Amino acid sequence: MSAEKIGANEIKAKNRQIIYNYIREHGSASKQDIVVDMQLSLPTITSNLELLKKQGLIDTSGKIKNTGGRNATAFTYVKDARTAIGVDITANHITAVAVNLSGDIVRMERQRINFDLEDDAYLRKIGEVVECVKREADISDENLLGVGISVQSLISDDGEYITYGTALNFAKRKREEIAAYIPYRNRLVHDSYAAGYRETWTNKEFQNAFYISLSNSVGGSVIIDDAIYEGNTHKGGEIGHMAVVTEGGELCYCGKRGCFDTVCRAGRLAGYTDGNVEEFFRVLEEGDETAGRLWEEYLEYLTAAIHNVRMLFDGRVILGGYVGAHVGKYLEDICRRVDERNPFGDRAEDYLVECRYKVEASAAGAALFYIDEFLNNI
Numbered sequence: 210m211s212a213e214k215i216g217a218n219e220i221k222a223k224n225r226q227i228i229y230n231y232i233r234e235h236g237s238a239s240k241q242d243i244v245v246d247m248q249l250s251l252p253t254i255t256s257n258l259e260l261l262k263k264q265g266l267i268d269t270s271g272k273i274k275n276t277g278g279r280n281a282t283a284f285t286y287v288k289d290a291r292t293a294i295g296v297d298i299t300a301n302h303i304t305a306v307a308v309n310l311s312g313d314i315v316r317m318e319r320q321r322i323n324f325d326l327e328d329d330a331y332l333r334k335i336g337e338v339v340e341c342v343k344r345e346a347d348i349s350d351e352n353l354l355g356v357g358i359s360v361q362s363l364i365s366d367d368g369e370y371i372t373y374g375t376a377l378n379f380a381k382r383k384r385e386e387i388a389a390y391i392p393y394r395n396r397l398v399h400d401s402y403a404a405g406y407r408e409t410w411t412n413k414e415f416q417n418a419f420y421i422s423l424s425n426s427v428g429g430s431v432i433i434d435d436a437i438y439e440g441n442t443h444k445g446g447e448i449g450h451m452a453v454v455t456e457g458g459e460l461c462y463c464g465k466r467g468c469f470d471t472v473c474r475a476g477r478l479a480g481y482t483d484g485n486v487e488e489f490f491r492v493l494e495e496g497d498e499t500a501g502r503l504w505e506e507y508l509e510y511l512t513a514a515i516h517n518v519r520m521l522f523d524g525r526v527i528l529g530g531y532v533g534a535h536v537g538k539y540l541e542d543i544c545r546r547v548d549e550r551n552p553f554g555d556r557a558e559d560y561l562v563e564c565r566y567k568v569e570a571s572a573a574g575a576a577l578f579y580i581d582e583f584l585n586n587i
């Protein structure tokens with residue numbers, strides 16, 4: 210193919226994307242709206258609208274009322290035209306969600322089951338949960354963009370294998386083993402990246418953010434200009450292994466001592482209430498003395514970390530994971546403690562937030578990988 214030909218195709222694709230994004234943003238538009246706002250020629254707009262309609266991405270059954278003349282055809286965005294599935298694998302659950310082109314979760318399935326990649330029945334269960342969401346969300350094979358698999362591990366660039374995974378026993382696993390019973394396009398996604406991305410994807414205010422995942426292990430993700438910053442070796446945001454206890458720190462699962470994970474994983478709190486985070490916050494609220502002491506210790510490290518992250522990135526800070534999902538009532542107190550550390554007078558209430566998505570953030574974020582891929586290549 211000649212360079213000239215490639216150039217022409219690129220322009221065509223770009224125009225198609227511009228027109229599609231315009232309709233997606235406005236929900237519905239007439240041809241005239243697009244002509245005026247986009248400054249593209251009528252034949253270009255007409256041919257692209259036809260193509261988008263053929264792909265099922267826009268609907269033309271509605272009308273837009275025109276002042277004066279006859280009603281014009283409304284070209285309407287179809288948010289459920291394509292769907293991606295995300296599945297999150299944790300120590301005790303498999304959670305799968307179906308996500309449409311607007312990032313809405315249209316279906317969710319969550320099953321309690323103990324993590325065990327050695328067990329073929331467990332691998333089958335992953336496939337079943339995906340299949341269940343696909344069926345219940347009524348997604349055809351053609352309209353399914355792919356399945357993002359969120360795992361508590363660091364992932365190779367191509368999403369094909371795990372480069373580091375000791376929080377759960379994921380070490381040295383390949384995508385094809387984990388996805389043995391998922392008969393659709395799929396890839397692995399680092400769970401903290403997925404969860405952080407989910408929080409920022411739909412919120413334009415969160416252009417620059419740091420997501421701290423406070424679950425059974427502690428992870429994080431850096432979002433700069435709406436994109437995950439992975440660093441040079443895909444370990445960017447690994448806040449769980451910042452060295453924070455300089456003397457006599459506990460042994461971390463990574464083999465080192467004094468990591469942030471050892472003082473701020475959810476188990477620091479939930480260990481007191483049989484592993485149940487919700488129960489911990491219930492007894493804390495009742496005024497339980499031990500819970501109060503544990504929470505004080507926890508906040509000392511957490512607020513230092515929030516402050517340090519703010520000093521480094523100057524963006525939003527999102528508290529996520531099992532603990533982040535419960536901090537709502539304590540957010541004001543956390544903000545006050547963080548402010549005490551801040552030399553610039555920034556107010557934490559202006560940048561610190563609890564996560565909006567609770568148990569499904571990582572699954573939904575993993576699905577967004579395929580939504581983005583589709584939107585970028587329309």
Ligand SMILES: [Zn+2]
Nearest residue numbers: 450461463468
């Ligand atoms: Zn560590």
